[in-house]
Amino acid sequence: MITNETIVALSTPPGAGAIGVIRLSGKDAIAIANSVFSGKDLLSQPTHTLHFGLIKDGDIVIDEVVVSLFVGPKSYTKENVVEISCHGSNYIIQQIINLLIKKGASAAKPGEFTLRAFLNGAMDLSQAEAVADLISSDSQAAHSVAMNQLRGGFSTELNVLREQLIHFASMIELELDFSEEDVEFANRDQLQELINKITIVLNKLIRSFELGNVIKEGINTVIAGRPNAGKSTLLNALLNEDRAIVSEIAGTTRDTIEEVLNINGINFRLIDTAGIREATDTIEAIGVEKTMLKISQSAVLVYLFDVLNLTANEIRDDIASLYKPGLAFIAVANKIDLSFSDRLKELNLPSEIKFIGISAKENQNVEELKELLYETVIGDKLSENHTMVTNIRHVEALRKTQESLDSVSQGLINPVTSDFLATDIKQALYYLGEITGKVTTDDLLDNIFSKFCIGK
Template sequence: MTHTDTIVALATPAGAGAIAIIRLSGEQALDIASSVFVSVSGKKLSQQKTHTIHLGHIKDGDRVVDEVLASVFKNPNSYTGEDVVEFSCHGSNYIQQEIIQLCLRKGARMAQAGEFTLRAFLNGKMDLSQAEAVADLIASDSEASHQLAIQQMRGGFSSEIKALREQLLNFASLIELELDFAEEDVEFANRDEFQALISKITHVLKRLIDSFATGNVLKNGIPVAIVGEPNVGKSTLLNALLNEERAIVSDIAGTTRDTIEDEITIGGVGFRFIDTAGIRETTDTIEGLGIQKTFQKMEQAQVVIYLFDATVISNGGEKSQSVLQEIEKVKNKFPQKTLVVIANKVDTLSEEEIKKLQVSLSAVEGSQTISLSAKTGQGVETLKNTLLNFVNTGALRNNETIVTNSRHYDALLKALEEIQKVQAGIDANLSGDLLAIDIRQALYHFGEITGEISNDDLLGNIFANFCIGK
């Protein structure tokens, strides 16, 4: 792949639609566009001002292909930093391919995945973390994931990393300078200021690393496993949450034999609900496999909802104790999971039975307890609000930097490790040449995030995940 030729691609989703946008970028973009576009004004596109739109026709010789709008963006004031022309044409598959093939015959080549954004990075229009945020923005399907991508694309994360790197680089330069005057035993880098900087960098790195746990679930959606014994209303609850008949509901215990998943957005945050097979002793091989998968999904979930039949506890007795014991087993097996204990079918209870139920639920410690009726919808909104409260959206609302990219997370961990080595060196009163080795490594990992240090393999892996035309 070279980055001096002119590329073309469909910038809108494939398929027929009202309109489609075909994008050209490169040194010959204006010339190629001018050779196929005839403006109603009679002027060539290459003679038009940047950031202007022109009505005309795409022509293949004397044959009119379509009536289009041509948008002109001249370098360096374009998305890629090159000359860019975009044709807004009618959304027929035939028209799209005719225009693209015409541009190819005039000297353009087909763009590869993410190549327009890659050129924007190579031409200094954005750094690497901002370029990655473009893909996240396209993939965002909730308010939270959209806000995270917008924040990163606007440079919130990269500017914080660049500031730290610049400060560390200044001290690294002073320490390197000391090595040139080792015989004079001079000290250019103030050790107190250097210690303060290392402490600051350590604090910021730990905060960013800790934010990944929140950022990852906000970006990808929070997995919630709905578990419990058979026939307690797990599938009914899933249907109530989704407000549609997603799961089959029947009075026959063991109806759900595999997991059923679907997503909804609550308060701008995506949740992925997983309806699982009922947990019980069974000789049915298929149902047994479903129960095994239930435990796998509980392991993967961020939140576990344990659902039970409220009538069982309200009646007391041995079965009531059995339910409480099962709740304790789940808590002990997954101590790090957020557990929500739900008493279902409260619409069937009398006031006296509800009082007994509340007394029993008070014995469940360390978990949120909710009473609801999945059948009537009573208490479902309370459950949604409870789930939303588990998500740390405060940092998002306050526009704090939240890490969502696993590559950035890995680089931050490595940078922190090197900074901790620098701190250990300061504590041990090591010489500047030894400190400089670890500082250089920390700077390397900072540079990996923003793309100041990159290689073809890294860029290939990142931009391969983009769509064609972006």
């Protein structure tokens, strides 16, 4: 899949700006850049150096530029790489790219620079995917998770397990060569111990996907409750701005309102919803239907209730209709500045449901609610050295690895011949290899790298 073509693309975002960076990669990258550069002879310059000069098309000066040289293999792609920093005019950028193509370069496809880095051994496949996650990270936590994967935290853990499995696979393959002698080179008890050890790690990684995915995408947090509970006032208080219309008229919010709140580096996607009640018109009915849909899609549900006007039985009925096992649920009593009824002590909420009293209007305990949101979802689950899975492709491969190892384990409990054990171990190795790119297909690579931006 590696070609000898030299590729070129704009690596900075499209649009006018102070500077644009045009990147070339390939065997002839330096020679092509040198053919349009008026300054030092780039072919005789050392790697990792900067050079000021002109880009010229014949006698026509296109721009003053700074050229960065990275001589392979000491580059991002392990090929010769040239980066041309020019003025950020769309016209200038296009003129330079067109000139470089005329001199022999080809327009890069999405993700082709990182694809070449992977194919040339600069990084494995999970690290290459982390590059895309790093570019799209929009919170401290998402950045930390992507950086850990880019630096090989995930790959290292998987490669250790894979090497140990390969050892047993080779021993069992050796048994097949001596099948007539009926000998065992692979210790079955040690193999079972290894499978148990790997299963623990796989379970940990698979469980981490739930948290890793919400960190990557943001945590859907729905604010739900009856009309006039103060949902829009709470949204405004959490955001510290007047984002939603606040009115004493019941049913003011007819559609969902979505905003992002960053708490300790985690993005919570707050969703203010229409009040839950029997709708009085068609439009409100649509709003209530949307509310129930958003609740079903939420990772966290903030049930807000008016402590003044609801009885304990009404609150319990609401919670019973909204709560589902596994859903992070926070019950929030609003308007505690006016009254804090003793009947709340009679609620007997399930232990999985967390409770807090606030006044959204007076901004009382709103910061404490933010802390409770963070603790409910994240708690102490994040650490710099904690490996976390954020990619659905990875978690599916881990599950398939687990299924193959379960088959190996069953083959040890109910003894089967070495060839069946070898087949199941090979299958487990295949799925582990899919994650880091030890095993790849062109279709898989096309699917992954086509989602990258051009220029990366």
